[in-house]
Amino acid sequence: MATRKKAKRPEIRKATRRAAPKKGPAAKKAFDLDAAPRCRSRIPVEVEANGRREHGAIADMSASGARIVGIKLDLPPGTPVAIRYGSATAPILLAAEMVRTTADGFAVKIRPR
Numbered sequence: 001m002a003t004r005k006k007a008k009r010p011e012i013r014k015a016t017r018r019a020a021p022k023k024g025p026a027a028k029k030a031f032d033l034d035a036a037p038r039c040r041s042r043i044p045v046e047v048e049a050n051g052r053r054e055h056g057a058i059a060d061m062s063a064s065g066a067r068i069v070g071i072k073l074d075l076p077p078g079t080p081v082a083i084r085y086g087s088a089t090a091p092i093l094l095a096a097e098m099v100r101t102t103a104d105g106f107a108v109k110i111r112p113r
Contacts, residue, residue, distance in 0.1 A: 041058060041059070042058070045058055046083075046084045047068060047082070047083055049098070056068050056071035066083070066107070068105045068108065069102075071105055072106075073106055074101070075098045077097075078097055078098065080096075081097060081108055082095060094111075095111040095113075096108035
């Protein structure tokens with residue numbers, strides 16, 4: 001009678017223990033849990049600030065703000081900005097204020113109505 005060879009058991013890896021995350025002011029978050037969810041897009045917009053109208057695009061938007069690209073505005077933070085997007089027959093108007101400039105545009109905080 002022939003004998004069978006025993007099947008090899010798969011190796012089981014021991015779980016390696018990861019270092020506990022640092023706590024305190026020096027610890028950095030991987031991402032901001034308090035930030036509003038963002039929607040990335042390329043929505044054409046018309047921006048009006050200091051009596052000047054420019055055309056650009058919303059690159060990403062959340063409930064609290066937006067990043068607009070294609071327009072270079074050298075305005076101080078807190079400057080009021082009017083944003084219009086959507087169709088010509090039913091435009092969406094937003095009141096916002098300048099937060100910062102970026103390499104390709106600027107960021108705004110949307111004011112509550």
